[in-house]
Amino acid sequence: MSKLRTNPDFLNGVPELVVLRLLARQPMYGYQLVQSIRLVSNGELTFGEGSIYPVLHKLEAAGWLSSKSELAGGRSRVVYRVTASGTKRLAGSSAEWQRIVAAVERILQGGSDECSITFGAVAM
Amino acid sequence: MNAPSLSAQLRCELVRRRLPRFYVHRVMREFDDHSQDIVAERQTAPELDRLGDPRQLAQHFATEFRAQHFAGRHPWLVFTMGPVPCTILLSALLFTLGFWALELLGSFQPAGATSWSRQYLAIVVCQIGMIVPLMAVTFGFGRWAFRSGCGARWFWVVAVLECALGALMHSQLKLPTMPGNGTLSIGLSYPPAMNWELVALPALVAVGLAWHVSRRGESAPLAAE
Numbered sequence: 274m275s276k277l278r279t280n281p282d283f284l285n286g287v288p289e290l291v292v293l294r295l296l297a298r299q300p301m302y303g304y305q306l307v308q309s310i311r312l313v314s315n316g317e318l319t320f321g322e323g324s325i326y327p328v329l330h331k332l333e334a335a336g337w338l339s340s341k342s343e344l345a346g347g348r349s350r351v352v353y354r355v356t357a358s359g360t361k362r363l364a365g366s367s368a369e370w371q372r373i374v375a376a377v378e379r380i381l382q383g384g385s386d387e388c389s390i391t392f393g394a395v396a397m
Numbered sequence: 398m399n400a401p402s403l404s405a406q407l408r409c410e411l412v413r414r415r416l417p418r419f420y421v422h423r424v425m426r427e428f429d430d431h432s433q434d435i436v437a438e439r440q441t442a443p444e445l446d447r448l449g450d451p452r453q454l455a456q457h458f459a460t461e462f463r464a465q466h467f468a469g470r471h472p473w474l475v476f477t478m479g480p481v482p483c484t485i486l487l488s489a490l491l492f493t494l495g496f497w498a499l500e501l502l503g504s505f506q507p508a509g510a511t512s513w514s515r516q517y518l519a520i521v522v523c524q525i526g527m528i529v530p531l532m533a534v535t536f537g538f539g540r541w542a543f544r545s546g547c548g549a550r551w552f553w554v555v556a557v558l559e560c561a562l563g564a565l566m567h568s569q570l571k572l573p574t575m576p577g578n579g580t581l582s583i584g585l586s587y588p589p590a591m592n593w594e595l596v597a598l599p600a601l602v603a604v605g606l607a608w609h610v611s612r613r614g615e616s617a618p619l620a621a622e
Protein backbone atom coordinates (compact mmCIF):
# COMPACT_ATOMS: atom_id res chain seq x y z
CA MET A 274 0.00 0.00 0.00
CA SER A 275 1.49 3.41 -0.92
CA LYS A 276 2.06 5.89 1.88
CA LEU A 277 0.03 9.09 1.69
CA ARG A 278 2.21 12.18 1.88
CA THR A 279 1.34 15.78 2.63
CA ASN A 280 4.13 17.05 0.39
CA PRO A 281 4.57 15.01 -2.78
CA ASP A 282 8.12 13.94 -3.45
CA PHE A 283 8.43 15.97 -6.60
CA LEU A 284 8.00 19.20 -4.61
CA ASN A 285 10.48 18.22 -1.91
CA GLY A 286 13.03 16.92 -4.39
CA VAL A 287 13.44 19.99 -6.62
CA PRO A 288 16.42 21.58 -4.79
CA GLU A 289 18.07 18.17 -4.53
CA LEU A 290 17.63 17.52 -8.25
CA VAL A 291 18.96 20.94 -9.25
CA VAL A 292 21.99 20.73 -6.97
CA LEU A 293 22.91 17.18 -7.99
CA ARG A 294 22.58 18.02 -11.67
CA LEU A 295 24.82 21.07 -11.51
CA LEU A 296 27.43 19.42 -9.32
CA ALA A 297 27.48 16.41 -11.64
CA ARG A 298 28.74 18.77 -14.37
CA GLN A 299 31.53 20.15 -12.20
CA PRO A 300 32.45 20.31 -8.51
CA MET A 301 31.63 23.70 -6.99
CA TYR A 302 31.57 25.57 -3.71
CA GLY A 303 28.40 27.16 -2.36
CA TYR A 304 28.65 30.64 -3.83
CA GLN A 305 29.62 29.23 -7.22
CA LEU A 306 26.66 26.83 -7.11
CA VAL A 307 24.22 29.64 -6.32
CA GLN A 308 25.56 31.68 -9.25
CA SER A 309 25.23 28.64 -11.52
CA ILE A 310 21.61 28.09 -10.49
CA ARG A 311 20.80 31.71 -11.21
CA LEU A 312 22.65 31.72 -14.52
CA VAL A 313 21.41 28.41 -15.92
CA SER A 314 17.80 29.12 -14.89
CA ASN A 315 18.00 32.62 -16.44
CA GLY A 316 17.17 34.13 -13.09
CA GLU A 317 13.92 32.15 -12.73
CA LEU A 318 15.08 30.27 -9.63
CA THR A 319 15.88 32.77 -6.87
CA PHE A 320 16.12 32.09 -3.15
CA GLY A 321 17.97 33.15 0.00
CA GLU A 322 21.51 32.15 -0.88
CA GLY A 323 22.30 30.92 2.63
CA SER A 324 19.65 28.23 2.29
CA ILE A 325 21.79 26.33 -0.24
CA TYR A 326 24.00 25.09 2.62
CA PRO A 327 21.40 23.04 4.55
CA VAL A 328 20.59 21.33 1.24
CA LEU A 329 24.26 20.60 0.59
CA HIS A 330 24.75 19.25 4.11
CA LYS A 331 21.67 17.06 3.80
CA LEU A 332 22.84 15.59 0.50
CA GLU A 333 26.29 15.00 1.93
CA ALA A 334 24.84 13.23 4.98
CA ALA A 335 22.85 11.01 2.60
CA GLY A 336 26.10 10.04 0.84
CA TRP A 337 25.22 11.65 -2.49
CA LEU A 338 27.78 14.42 -2.19
CA SER A 339 31.26 14.62 -0.73
CA SER A 340 33.03 17.76 0.43
CA LYS A 341 36.65 18.73 0.68
CA SER A 342 38.59 21.89 1.47
CA GLU A 343 40.34 23.03 -1.68
CA LEU A 344 42.04 26.11 -2.98
CA ALA A 345 39.61 27.99 -5.22
CA GLY A 346 39.73 31.62 -6.25
CA GLY A 347 42.81 32.18 -4.12
CA ARG A 348 41.12 31.02 -0.91
CA SER A 349 40.50 27.75 0.82
CA ARG A 350 36.87 26.74 0.28
CA VAL A 351 34.65 23.74 0.83
CA VAL A 352 34.07 22.21 -2.59
CA TYR A 353 31.27 19.71 -3.17
CA ARG A 354 31.20 16.92 -5.74
CA VAL A 355 28.76 14.15 -6.58
CA THR A 356 29.55 10.62 -5.43
CA ALA A 357 28.78 7.40 -7.29
CA SER A 358 25.59 6.89 -5.29
CA GLY A 359 24.73 10.54 -5.95
CA THR A 360 24.98 9.88 -9.67
CA LYS A 361 22.54 7.00 -9.34
CA ARG A 362 20.24 9.15 -7.25
CA LEU A 363 20.39 11.86 -9.90
CA ALA A 364 19.44 9.42 -12.62
CA GLY A 365 16.47 8.18 -10.59
CA SER A 366 15.32 11.67 -9.60
CA SER A 367 15.64 12.93 -13.18
CA ALA A 368 13.51 10.07 -14.48
CA GLU A 369 10.92 10.72 -11.78
CA TRP A 370 10.88 14.41 -12.61
CA GLN A 371 10.36 13.72 -16.32
CA ARG A 372 7.48 11.43 -15.42
CA ILE A 373 5.86 14.07 -13.21
CA VAL A 374 6.33 16.80 -15.82
CA ALA A 375 4.76 14.59 -18.52
CA ALA A 376 1.79 13.82 -16.25
CA VAL A 377 1.20 17.48 -15.42
CA GLU A 378 1.51 18.36 -19.09
CA ARG A 379 -1.17 15.82 -19.98
CA ILE A 380 -3.48 17.31 -17.38
CA LEU A 381 -2.88 20.85 -18.56
CA GLN A 382 -3.43 20.03 -22.21
CA GLY A 383 -6.14 17.38 -22.21
CA GLY A 384 -7.64 17.33 -18.69
CA SER A 385 -10.54 19.76 -19.09
CA ASP A 386 -12.01 17.89 -22.11
CA GLU A 387 -11.90 14.51 -20.38
CA CYS A 388 -13.54 15.92 -17.25
CA SER A 389 -16.48 17.38 -19.19
CA ILE A 390 -17.07 14.07 -20.97
CA THR A 391 -17.09 12.21 -17.65
CA PHE A 392 -19.43 14.64 -15.90
CA GLY A 393 -21.68 14.83 -18.95
CA ALA A 394 -22.15 11.04 -18.79
CA VAL A 395 -22.99 11.19 -15.07
CA ALA A 396 -25.52 14.01 -15.52
CA MET A 397 -27.42 12.00 -18.13
CA MET B 398 22.50 45.43 7.59
CA ASN B 399 26.18 44.54 7.13
CA ALA B 400 27.90 41.16 6.88
CA PRO B 401 29.50 40.99 10.36
CA SER B 402 26.14 41.64 11.97
CA LEU B 403 24.50 38.94 9.84
CA SER B 404 27.27 36.51 10.67
CA ALA B 405 27.06 37.25 14.38
CA GLN B 406 23.27 36.88 14.32
CA LEU B 407 23.47 33.54 12.57
CA ARG B 408 26.10 32.27 15.01
CA CYS B 409 23.93 33.30 17.99
CA GLU B 410 20.88 31.63 16.50
CA LEU B 411 22.77 28.41 15.79
CA VAL B 412 24.15 28.26 19.34
CA ARG B 413 20.71 29.09 20.76
CA ARG B 414 19.31 26.07 18.93
CA ARG B 415 21.81 23.83 20.79
CA LEU B 416 23.68 22.73 17.68
CA PRO B 417 27.09 21.19 18.43
CA ARG B 418 30.13 23.36 18.12
CA PHE B 419 31.76 21.46 15.27
CA TYR B 420 28.66 21.97 13.14
CA VAL B 421 28.30 25.65 14.03
CA HIS B 422 31.94 26.11 13.06
CA ARG B 423 31.35 24.43 9.71
CA VAL B 424 28.26 26.49 8.94
CA MET B 425 29.94 29.76 9.90
CA ARG B 426 32.99 29.01 7.82
CA GLU B 427 30.89 28.46 4.70
CA PHE B 428 28.60 31.39 5.47
CA ASP B 429 31.54 33.75 5.97
CA ASP B 430 33.18 32.55 2.75
CA HIS B 431 29.93 33.18 0.91
CA SER B 432 29.61 36.67 2.41
CA GLN B 433 33.14 37.53 1.36
CA ASP B 434 32.38 36.41 -2.19
CA ILE B 435 29.30 38.66 -2.30
CA VAL B 436 31.32 41.59 -0.97
CA ALA B 437 33.99 40.95 -3.62
CA GLU B 438 31.32 40.74 -6.33
CA ARG B 439 29.41 43.86 -5.40
CA GLN B 440 32.02 45.87 -3.48
CA THR B 441 29.43 46.32 -0.77
CA ALA B 442 28.10 44.43 2.23
CA PRO B 443 25.63 41.62 1.47
CA GLU B 444 22.00 42.50 2.11
CA LEU B 445 19.81 40.52 4.41
CA ASP B 446 17.39 39.62 1.64
CA ARG B 447 20.15 38.07 -0.48
CA LEU B 448 21.54 35.73 2.18
CA GLY B 449 18.30 35.08 3.96
CA ASP B 450 16.99 35.81 7.44
CA PRO B 451 19.45 34.47 10.08
CA ARG B 452 16.62 33.12 12.27
CA GLN B 453 15.04 31.17 9.45
CA LEU B 454 18.39 29.97 8.22
CA ALA B 455 19.38 28.76 11.67
CA GLN B 456 16.07 26.94 12.06
CA HIS B 457 16.61 25.31 8.67
CA PHE B 458 20.12 24.22 9.67
CA ALA B 459 18.87 22.84 13.00
CA THR B 460 16.01 20.93 11.38
CA GLU B 461 18.28 19.38 8.76
CA PHE B 462 21.02 18.55 11.27
CA ARG B 463 18.65 16.78 13.67
CA ALA B 464 16.99 14.93 10.80
CA GLN B 465 20.37 13.41 9.92
CA HIS B 466 20.74 11.71 13.31
CA PHE B 467 18.56 8.95 14.73
CA ALA B 468 18.76 10.57 18.17
CA GLY B 469 17.77 13.92 16.66
CA ARG B 470 14.69 12.36 15.05
CA HIS B 471 13.72 10.23 18.07
CA PRO B 472 15.13 11.83 21.24
CA TRP B 473 12.42 10.35 23.47
CA LEU B 474 13.21 6.83 22.30
CA VAL B 475 16.96 7.19 22.57
CA PHE B 476 17.39 9.16 25.78
CA THR B 477 14.57 7.76 27.92
CA MET B 478 14.46 4.13 26.78
CA GLY B 479 18.09 3.65 25.79
CA PRO B 480 20.27 4.25 28.87
CA VAL B 481 18.75 1.75 31.32
CA PRO B 482 18.77 -1.33 29.03
CA CYS B 483 22.27 -0.43 27.83
CA THR B 484 23.46 -0.22 31.43
CA ILE B 485 21.94 -3.59 32.28
CA LEU B 486 23.37 -5.28 29.19
CA LEU B 487 26.81 -3.81 29.76
CA SER B 488 26.70 -4.91 33.39
CA ALA B 489 25.77 -8.45 32.38
CA LEU B 490 28.62 -8.49 29.87
CA LEU B 491 31.18 -7.23 32.37
CA PHE B 492 30.06 -9.68 35.05
CA THR B 493 30.27 -12.56 32.59
CA LEU B 494 33.70 -11.59 31.35
CA GLY B 495 34.98 -10.74 34.84
CA PHE B 496 34.00 -13.98 36.50
CA TRP B 497 35.14 -15.99 33.50
CA ALA B 498 38.53 -14.29 33.82
CA LEU B 499 38.55 -15.12 37.54
CA GLU B 500 37.90 -18.75 36.74
CA LEU B 501 40.83 -18.74 34.32
CA LEU B 502 43.05 -17.12 36.92
CA GLY B 503 41.96 -19.65 39.46
CA SER B 504 43.08 -22.43 37.15
CA PHE B 505 46.65 -21.12 37.16
CA GLN B 506 47.03 -20.42 40.88
CA PRO B 507 49.51 -22.55 42.86
CA ALA B 508 47.94 -25.35 44.89
CA GLY B 509 48.74 -23.70 48.24
CA ALA B 510 47.44 -20.19 47.44
CA THR B 511 44.94 -18.70 49.92
CA SER B 512 41.42 -17.98 48.74
CA TRP B 513 41.29 -14.42 50.17
CA SER B 514 42.78 -13.00 46.98
CA ARG B 515 40.07 -14.64 44.88
CA GLN B 516 37.43 -13.33 47.26
CA TYR B 517 38.86 -9.84 46.98
CA LEU B 518 39.02 -10.07 43.20
CA ALA B 519 35.43 -11.32 43.08
CA ILE B 520 34.29 -8.28 45.06
CA VAL B 521 36.28 -6.00 42.75
CA VAL B 522 34.68 -7.60 39.69
CA CYS B 523 31.28 -7.13 41.30
CA GLN B 524 31.89 -3.45 41.94
CA ILE B 525 33.32 -2.89 38.47
CA GLY B 526 30.32 -4.62 36.93
CA MET B 527 28.02 -2.21 38.77
CA ILE B 528 29.92 1.05 38.51
CA VAL B 529 31.66 1.03 35.13
CA PRO B 530 28.50 0.51 33.02
CA LEU B 531 26.75 3.34 34.85
CA MET B 532 29.64 5.69 34.23
CA ALA B 533 30.15 4.60 30.62
CA VAL B 534 26.47 4.87 29.65
CA THR B 535 26.04 8.20 31.44
CA PHE B 536 29.09 9.65 29.74
CA GLY B 537 28.29 8.16 26.33
CA PHE B 538 24.62 9.10 26.17
CA GLY B 539 25.33 12.50 27.67
CA ARG B 540 27.84 13.30 24.97
CA TRP B 541 25.48 11.90 22.35
CA ALA B 542 22.79 14.34 23.49
CA PHE B 543 25.09 17.24 22.68
CA ARG B 544 26.58 15.89 19.49
CA SER B 545 23.20 15.04 17.96
CA GLY B 546 21.98 18.60 18.53
CA CYS B 547 19.46 17.57 21.18
CA GLY B 548 21.15 19.67 23.82
CA ALA B 549 21.37 19.93 27.57
CA ARG B 550 17.76 19.05 28.26
CA TRP B 551 18.24 15.39 27.13
CA PHE B 552 21.65 15.28 28.77
CA TRP B 553 19.95 15.90 32.13
CA VAL B 554 17.26 13.30 31.39
CA VAL B 555 20.02 10.71 30.96
CA ALA B 556 21.82 11.96 34.06
CA VAL B 557 18.71 11.69 36.26
CA LEU B 558 17.84 8.22 34.94
CA GLU B 559 21.33 6.86 35.47
CA CYS B 560 21.74 8.38 38.93
CA ALA B 561 18.37 6.95 39.97
CA LEU B 562 19.38 3.56 38.56
CA GLY B 563 22.67 3.75 40.43
CA ALA B 564 20.93 4.57 43.71
CA LEU B 565 18.45 1.70 43.34
CA MET B 566 20.81 -0.98 42.05
CA HIS B 567 22.22 -3.51 44.45
CA SER B 568 24.15 -6.74 44.16
CA GLN B 569 24.71 -9.67 46.45
CA LEU B 570 27.64 -12.01 46.00
CA LYS B 571 27.93 -15.34 47.76
CA LEU B 572 31.33 -16.86 47.16
CA PRO B 573 31.47 -20.59 46.48
CA THR B 574 32.51 -22.96 49.22
CA MET B 575 32.39 -25.81 46.78
CA PRO B 576 32.55 -25.77 43.00
CA GLY B 577 29.28 -24.52 41.53
CA ASN B 578 27.49 -23.24 44.66
CA GLY B 579 28.38 -19.55 44.43
CA THR B 580 25.63 -17.04 43.57
CA LEU B 581 25.49 -13.50 42.29
CA SER B 582 22.21 -11.61 42.33
CA ILE B 583 21.71 -8.15 40.89
CA GLY B 584 18.56 -6.15 41.09
CA LEU B 585 16.75 -2.99 42.05
CA SER B 586 15.59 -2.23 45.54
CA TYR B 587 13.48 0.45 47.10
CA PRO B 588 14.28 2.02 49.50
CA PRO B 589 17.89 2.05 48.28
CA ALA B 590 20.16 -0.61 49.71
CA MET B 591 22.91 0.27 52.15
CA ASN B 592 25.93 1.90 50.58
CA TRP B 593 23.85 3.01 47.57
CA GLU B 594 26.07 6.07 47.33
CA LEU B 595 28.98 3.82 46.33
CA VAL B 596 27.18 3.18 43.05
CA ALA B 597 25.28 6.45 42.57
CA LEU B 598 28.26 8.72 43.18
CA PRO B 599 30.32 7.37 40.26
CA ALA B 600 27.30 8.06 38.04
CA LEU B 601 27.38 11.65 39.31
CA VAL B 602 31.07 11.80 38.51
CA ALA B 603 30.33 10.64 34.99
CA VAL B 604 27.61 13.29 34.69
CA GLY B 605 30.05 15.99 35.74
CA LEU B 606 32.73 14.71 33.39
CA ALA B 607 30.40 14.50 30.38
CA TRP B 608 29.06 17.98 31.11
CA HIS B 609 32.54 19.44 31.47
CA VAL B 610 33.86 17.81 28.28
CA SER B 611 30.81 18.78 26.25
CA ARG B 612 30.43 22.32 27.54
CA ARG B 613 34.13 23.07 27.35
CA GLY B 614 33.90 22.35 23.65
CA GLU B 615 30.66 24.34 23.30
CA SER B 616 31.84 27.43 25.16
CA ALA B 617 35.26 27.84 23.51
CA PRO B 618 35.26 30.85 21.16
CA LEU B 619 34.48 29.98 17.56
CA ALA B 620 36.23 33.01 16.09
CA ALA B 621 39.63 31.69 17.15
CA GLU B 622 39.41 29.03 14.44
